[in-house]
Amino acid sequence: MRWRLHRTPAPAGTPPDSGSDPPGGAREESHHSPGLKEALARVREGRHCSVLDLGPAMNSTIQYLSRFGCRLRVVDLQNELAGAAGGGSQPADRLAAAISRILPDDLEAFDLTLAWDVFDHLDPEPARVLAARLLRLCRHRGRLFALTASQVEMLRPGTAFAIRDESTLLCRPGAGEPRRRRLFNPGDFERLLGGFRIESSCLWRSGMREWVAARAEEDPA
Amino acid sequence: MWKKDDPNQPEPAAPEAARPRPAIGPEPAPPRKGGERATIGSSIIIKGDVSGDEDLLVEGRIEGTIDLRKNHVTIGKEGKLKAEIHGRSVTIEGEVEGDVHAEEQILLRPTARMKGNIVSPRVTLEDGANFKGGIDMDVGSAQAARAPAKAAGWQVKEQPAPPPKTAGAGPATAAQPPDSERKG
Numbered sequence: 495m496r497w498r499l500h501r502t503p504a505p506a507g508t509p510p511d512s513g514s515d516p517p518g519g520a521r522e523e524s525h526h527s528p529g530l531k532e533a534l535a536r537v538r539e540g541r542h543c544s545v546l547d548l549g550p551a552m553n554s555t556i557q558y559l560s561r562f563g564c565r566l567r568v569v570d571l572q573n574e575l576a577g578a579a580g581g582g583s584q585p586a587d588r589l590a591a592a593i594s595r596i597l598p599d600d601l602e603a604f605d606l607t608l609a610w611d612v613f614d615h616l617d618p619e620p621a622r623v624l625a626a627r628l629l630r631l632c633r634h635r636g637r638l639f640a641l642t643a644s645q646v647e648m649l650r651p652g653t654a655f656a657i658r659d660e661s662t663l664l665c666r667p668g669a670g671e672p673r674r675r676r677l678f679n680p681g682d683f684e685r686l687l688g689g690f691r692i693e694s695s696c697l698w699r700s701g702m703r704e705w706v707a708a709r710a711e712e713d714p715a
Numbered sequence: 716m717w718k719k720d721d722p723n724q725p726e727p728a729a730p731e732a733a734r735p736r737p738a739i740g741p742e743p744a745p746p747r748k749g750g751e752r753a754t755i756g757s758s759i760i761i762k763g764d765v766s767g768d769e770d771l772l773v774e775g776r777i778e779g780t781i782d783l784r785k786n787h788v789t790i791g792k793e794g795k796l797k798a799e800i801h802g803r804s805v806t807i808e809g810e811v812e813g814d815v816h817a818e819e820q821i822l823l824r825p826t827a828r829m830k831g832n833i834v835s836p837r838v839t840l841e842d843g844a845n846f847k848g849g850i851d852m853d854v855g856s857a858q859a860a861r862a863p864a865k866a867a868g869w870q871v872k873e874q875p876a877p878p879p880k881t882a883g884a885g886p887a888t889a890a891q892p893p894d895s896e897r898k899g
Contacts, residue, residue, distance in 0.1 A: 542853040551840055551844070551845075551846040551847075552840070553839060553840040553841065553842070556838050556839070556840055556850060556852075557839075559852065560836070560837060560838060560852045563836075563852055563853040564852055564853065565849065565850065565851045565852065565853055566849065566850040566851075566852070567848075567849045567850075568846060568847060568848065568849070568850065569847075570847065
């Protein structure tokens with residue numbers, strides 16, 4: 495396994511992109527993402543990849559992916575779980591069942607899954623179910639891009655992320671109160687993604703940690 | 716006032732590998748034919764197929780299909796559709812449940828609520844629009860296979876099969892909206 499652990503350089507102070515997803519009241523932040531280019535490598539090859547976005551549909555992501563003729567599947571998982579399982583007050587097994595229903599086995603496989611921060615908002619058992627489900631939905635050479643918070647204050651439900659370009663993400667912070675108070679440490683998260691090989695892990699200046707993972711079977715045995 | 720589409724205008728080339736398509740402007744240019752646009756008013760309910768050769772504004776309800784592949788289809792704010800839509804370009808301001816195919820582009824306005832699959836080379840989602848489903852921006856495959864979404868298991872919700880069209884008992888078929896509903 496090879497993985498990097500470093501802090502991102504100071505952000506360039508990029509202003510929010512006026513052409514993408516005006517926040518509608520919430521302030522939109524721009525973050526440099528060192529691992530995004532790696533995660534998007536297959537997409538950028540122009541192979542008409544399939545992408546799974548586990549956040550709300552964001553125009554900036556759509557516009558970026560449209561340049562490569564991608565197929566994008568949008569499953570706003572947090573919102574879906576809130577509707578399907580009644581939100582955070584439901585037992586873990588019900589949430590796990592809802593995840594299996596929302597991401598069924600017959601869903602097509604994907605070259606890239608944009609998981610964003612969904613794991614941060616799940617208890618351990620649903621998180622394990624989701625990780626296993628995403629592994630099954632990951633194509634050969636497929637990638638998983640995820641984010642985890644390093645501070646409890648960053649666990650804001652409803653935060654939306656979008657791709658602006660190959661190295662920049664847009665973030666619209668959610669207004670909800672955090673349901674969970676548990677943070678992943680890097681080792682726990684790596685174990686959670688056991689079927690994946692962590693390709694890179696990088697702590698943003700803001701405190702978010704980004705993860706790029708690939709199916710472990712890619713390893714040349 | 717409205718510029719008629721140039722039929723000789725070449726189709727955009729199929730996307731080549733490793734050559735990104737140019738950025739897409741947020742505002743579509745709805746194609747019009749001679750300035751004509753039919754309107755399905757808010758009190759109209761259609762269960763069946765809608766087809767024709769002019770642009771269409773839907774403020775009513777439709778369950779079935781809209782097949783206007785050469786024209787612009789607008790689902791107005793009052794429009795509620797459980798339908799498969801085929802248009803040259805499609806603008807959604809109301810509620811749509813079903814798959815939407817557009818040869819040019821699809822625009823979801825802030826009031827749009829859509830659940831289904833989109834097949835179009837250009838898709839714009841304005842802030843506030845609610846979308847759930849798949850977006851296929853692969854022009855080549857979209858043109859090669861008219862129903863790639865279903866083939867790939869992207870179907871969000873199965874539309875009920877239309878009942879057999881028997882005289883007197885079948886669903887109403889509205890090839891053209893009533894004259895009273897037309898806008899000049």
